[in-house]
Amino acid sequence: MSIPRTLPDTEPDADRAGAVQRKVRRHRGAHTREVxxxxxxxxxxxxxxxxxxxxVMMATPEDLADFALGFSLSEGIVAGAEELRVEDISTSLEGITVALSVPAERAAALEHRRRNLQGRSGCGVCGTESIEAVLRPPPRVADSQALHERALQRALRELRLRQPLNALTGATHAAGWADADGRVLLVREDVGRHNALDKLIGALSAAGLDPAQGFAVVTSRASYEMAMKAAHAGIPLLAAISAPTALAIALAQSAHLTLIGFARDDGYAVYTHSQRLLETQAGEPDAARDAMESNS
Structure with missing residues (x-):
């Protein structure tokens, strides 16, 4: 759920790697000014x-260690954070290079999945050489505790307030991880929706948090690759503010992933494995909601 950005009247504070300052001519009604x-x-x-x-991915240059780890996990390059080491992150005029080391057997397996060195924003399958490499089945997501829909609603509200880069620029996606009560514990942003999810997965692993004990919310549609990345990471429920694709639904169904689309303040749609989300029953008291909010 991206934060709507209003045009500022003053110069923004862009002192962060994910944003740059540029001069623009701004038009408001009959007024024009350079800001x-x-x-x-x-x-x-x-x-x-x-x-x-x-x-090579087009990405926002923030949280790149999280990005490298999350990409490696969600793409099945490594099985755990202990198999990956970030050796160096270097910047040049051409871009940023992240040097990584993995066990020899993992490096050998990459030879069967060699990619071209060009991609678009967060396009993790751009340049993949075979259909089999793209449609590799993820592991089945483990059974997990059912969540109340109030936890989903709370996570959506909190994610809206945890997107500083999008509030600054109006151009980034966010992926957030919430616990079973809907408290958003981690958020990562990027111009690419896949990158944001990879950064979140990396941060989740680096923090030692169990993905089965919560769920993910993303400010985008739920494409096949988004569902695949969530399933590979062991996240049991993925909620997107926009629609899923048919292939994402098919993958989520086979991977035992609960896939939710159109997750908004006024409702949501559950496409697969609805048993993980408990709905509010007519006439149900608000005690559970009040207790949940009092723990925030």
């Missing part, structure tokens, strides 16, 4: 495993 605006940064980020290039 400095905050613009979301988007740069090529090359992921190098054991000295061999694997992928």
């Amino acid at each position: 400095v605006d905050a613009i979301a940064a988007e740069v090529p980020v090359a992921l190098i495993y054991n000295g061999a290039p694997f992928a």
Whole structure:
């Protein structure tokens, strides 16, 4: 759920890697003025495993260690955070290079999934050489505790308030992870929706949090790859503010992932494995909601 951005009357505070300052001519009614605006940064980020290039993603240059770990986990390159080490993150005129090391057997497996070095914003399958590499089945998501729909509503509200980069630039997606009560514990932003989810998965793993004990909310549609990444990470429920694709629904069904679309303040749609979400019954007292909010 992206935060609607209003045009500022003053120069923005863009002192962060994810935003740059640019001069613009702003028109409001009959008035025109030149101001400095905050613009979301988007740069090529090359992921190098054991000295061999694997992928170049267009991404926002923030939380790149989380991005590298999350991408490696969600793409099945490594099985856990302990198998990946960030050796170096270097910046040049051409972009950013993230040098990573993985066990030798993991590096050998990458030879069967070699990618081209160009992609678009968060397009994790751009340049993949075979259909089998794209449609690799994720592991089945483990059974998890059912969540109340109030937890989903709370997470959506909190995510709206936890997007500082989008509030600054109006150009980024966010992915948030909430616990079973709907408290948003982690948020990551990026110009690419896949990148934001990868950053979240990396942050989740780095923090040692169990993905089965909560759920993810994203400010985008739920594409096949978004569902695949969530399933690979062991996240049991993925809620998107926009629609899912048919392939995402099929993957979520087979992976035992609960997939929710059109998650808004006024409702949502459950496409797969609805048993994980408990609905409010007619006449149900608000004690559960009050208790939940009092713990925030």
